[in-house]
Amino acid sequence: MKRDLLAINDFNQEEILGLFEKSVDLKEKRQKGIEHLPLKGKTLGMIFNKHSTRTRISFEVGMFELGGHALFLTGDQLQLNRGETLKDSAQVLSRYLNGILIRTYDHNEVIALAENATIPVINGLTDLNHPVQILADIFTIKEKLGGIEGVKVAYVGDGNNVAYSWMMGASLMGMHLAVACPKSCQPDPVPQLCGNGKVEIVEDPFEAVQNADIIYTDVWISMGQEKDEENKKKLLHPYQINQKLVDAAKKDALVMHCLPAHREMEITTEVLDGKHSIVFDQAENRLHVQKAILETLL
Ligand code: CP
Ligand code: NVA
Numbered sequence: 363m364k365r366d367l368l369a370i371n372d373f374n375q376e377e378i379l380g381l382f383e384k385s386v387d388l389k390e391k392r393q394k395g396i397e398h399l400p401l402k403g404k405t406l407g408m409i410f411n412k413h414s415t416r417t418r419i420s421f422e423v424g425m426f427e428l429g430g431h432a433l434f435l436t437g438d439q440l441q442l443n444r445g446e447t448l449k450d451s452a453q454v455l456s457r458y459l460n461g462i463l464i465r466t467y468d469h470n471e472v473i474a475l476a477e478n479a480t481i482p483v484i485n486g487l488t489d490l491n492h493p494v495q496i497l498a499d500i501f502t503i504k505e506k507l508g509g510i511e512g513v514k515v516a517y518v519g520d521g522n523n524v525a526y527s528w529m530m531g532a533s534l535m536g537m538h539l540a541v542a543c544p545k546s547c548q549p550d551p552v553p554q555l556c557g558n559g560k561v562e563i564v565e566d567p568f569e570a571v572q573n574a575d576i577i578y579t580d581v582w583i584s585m586g587q588e589k590d591e592e593n594k595k596k597l598l599h600p601y602q603i604n605q606k607l608v609d610a611a612k613k614d615a616l617v618m619h620c621l622p623a624h625r626e627m628e629i630t631t632e633v634l635d636g637k638h639s640i641v642f643d644q645a646e647n648r649l650h651v652q653k654a655i656l657e658t659l660l
Contacts (some may be wrong), residue, residue, distance in 0.1 A: 364481055366476040366481055366482055366484070367371060367467075367493060369530060370392065370530040371534055374556075381501075381654045381658060384653075384657065386650075388653045388654055389650040390534045394551050397534050398427075399429025400426065401429050403429075404660050406462070407432075407455055407459045407462045408421055409440070409442075409462065410434055411464075411467060412466065412585045418434065418486075420652055424622075424656055428656060428657060430660070432528060437466070437544065442563055448471060448474050448475055455479060462475065463483075465486035487523060490512055490526060495527065495653065496530075497531070497651050498650075499578070500531055501651050503515075505615060507575060507616075511536040511537070513537050514538040514576070515540070515574065516540050516571040517569040517578045518541075518567045518579050518607070519582060520628075521541060522584045525541055525549040526549045532555060533552075539561050540563075540569070542563075542570035543598075544552075545564070549563070571610050573612060574611040574615055575611075577611055578617075579618075579619055595627070602629065604629075608638055
């Protein structure tokens with residue numbers, strides 16, 4: 363039976379740890395130049411209704427490196443955005459492709475696509491969540507700290523799609539997540555948190571980073587939310603990741619950002635380029651973890 367990845371808890375804890383083992387192996391093979399082509403002859407259609415640098419390129423390169431082929435499909439070029447139904451599109455795409463990656467606005471569209479497709483559907487970000495990002499982030503934490511159970515992550519900033527997936531991921535993987543944001547920027551409540559991790563939402567960023575192993579942030583204005591820009595900038599100003607906030611966490615705390623970063627807004631250049639930052643290793647790991655996801659699902 364086909365499997366989709368629409369949200370982190372489409373996988374259980376054991377499966378995620380298995381995915382991470384595969385990611386380590388794929389990363390090593392790539393570093394040593396060992397060819398590994400399990401997806402020879404397979405094709406991934408990648409539908410993008412929003413901009414992307416990391417997700418698009420890492421999935422496209424990932425498919426190529428696994429021996430397969432990726433098609434970059436913008437919504438504008440498909441009949442889908444000219445009125446062809448999602449149901450018909452899902453059935454047609456299922457006849458040509460071996461998997462679909464989709465980045466779009468409404469999460470319900472991704473659910474409907476998965477329900478009507480007979481091939482795996484992977485969520486490459488919706489307004490609600492961003493599962494492939496947070497899987498790669500947790501892998502990066504395991505790689506840097508040697509483990510994930512009990513690790514404290516302080517997510518400071520807008521309670522957006524990334525924060526939502528962090529709540530699911532931290533809970534499932536037994537981590538401690540403190541989300542710090544203004545009341546009006548809180549993330550959507552997750553209907554069912556699986557696992558034995560701890561998730562709390564606070565208002566004070568300094569409270570969140572206390573004893574934190576990881577300080578994490580994301581953009582204040584997500585794609586599609588530009589109309590709220592001025593209001594959000596004012597509200598989120600006290601939630602900037604700067605040196606003062608980093609100094610309030612554990613001494614060796616690591617700083618993460620899913621990128622793209624808006625320097626001097628949600629994070630200062632001093633911190634982003636500073637010794638605590640692991641943002642580019644984090645970005646690289648998108649490739650290795652997504653290759654593991656592709657090999658598993660396709
Ligand atoms: N972090 C992330 O998903 O980046 P892109 O928007 O560039 O894909
Ligand atoms: N929250 C951001 C993440 C970008 C990778 C957005 O949705 O635009």
